[in-house]
Amino acid sequence: MRKRGRNVDDGRTRNMAKRKMDYSSRTKHPQPKIGTRYGKVLVIKIDYGPLGGIIAVYCRCDCGMEWSPLRDNLVAGKCSRCPLCRDKAMHDAQRKYDFVPEEHRERMQNIVHNAIGRCHRRPSRDYGKRGITVYAPWRKDRVEFVRYLLTLPGWDNPKLVVDRTDNDGNYEPSNLRFVTPSESMFNRRPFKLWPSTQISGKKRPGL
Numbered sequence: 403m404r405k406r407g408r409n410v411d412d413g414r415t416r417n418m419a420k421r422k423m424d425y426s427s428r429t430k431h432p433q434p435k436i437g438t439r440y441g442k443v444l445v446i447k448i449d450y451g452p453l454g455g456i457i458a459v460y461c462r463c464d465c466g467m468e469w470s471p472l473r474d475n476l477v478a479g480k481c482s483r484c485p486l487c488r489d490k491a492m493h494d495a496q497r498k499y500d501f502v503p504e505e506h507r508e509r510m511q512n513i514v515h516n517a518i519g520r521c522h523r524r525p526s527r528d529y530g531k532r533g534i535t536v537y538a539p540w541r542k543d544r545v546e547f548v549r550y551l552l553t554l555p556g557w558d559n560p561k562l563v564v565d566r567t568d569n570d571g572n573y574e575p576s577n578l579r580f581v582t583p584s585e586s587m588f589n590r591r592p593f594k595l596w597p598s599t600q601i602s603g604k605k606r607p608g609l
């Protein structure tokens with residue numbers, strides 16, 4: 403049975419196709435064309451729908467692999483290489499952490515990831531917005547950060563956490579140590595100095 407409504411082929415869709423709708427002026431990213439290059443990826447074929455929209459994009463990676471990424475991912479710059487090249491690059495990136503014993507590798511990477519996150523990627527009230535930073539060479543090369551952590555006593559004890567010796571200091575050499583979580587709590591700022599107690603100039607009741 404044929405569909406009713408808009409999808410009935412009454413000539414309307416064909417007329418619309420004749421109008422050659424131009425999507426390029428309405429989209430955030432320029433539309434891909436045959437020959438457009440995204441990193442190592444070259445667009446080799448595009449399927450258009452009856453209204454001129456892109457249905458499928460076919461690409462070739464510099465390594466020779468051909469596949470069809472999602473158009474949205476491609477134009478947003480998320481497909482700069484084929485899935486095989488991506489997996490290989492990610493594998494090679496992980497090889498840089500080979501010097502860390504496997505059972506501690508993820509924990510060390512998380513420490514670095516979280517520290518950079520709360521100071522820079524999404525600055526939080528108690529870290530980035532307070533002016534706490536991560537030592538620049540460590541931000542640039544996280545492997546160096548992990549290398550330094552491994553020189554500290556207690557790094558291989560999963561129950562210990564990283565603590566900044568000087569609470570107002572940064573994540574930088576000579577200001578880090580591994581302590582138990584409760585020791586780290588004692589190294590906090592006094593409660594009355596927490597920003598949450600000073601919202602709009604008012605103190606919390608009872609303070």
Ligand SMILES: [Zn+2]
Pocket residue numbers: 463464465466467483484485486487488
């Ligand atoms: Zn490839």
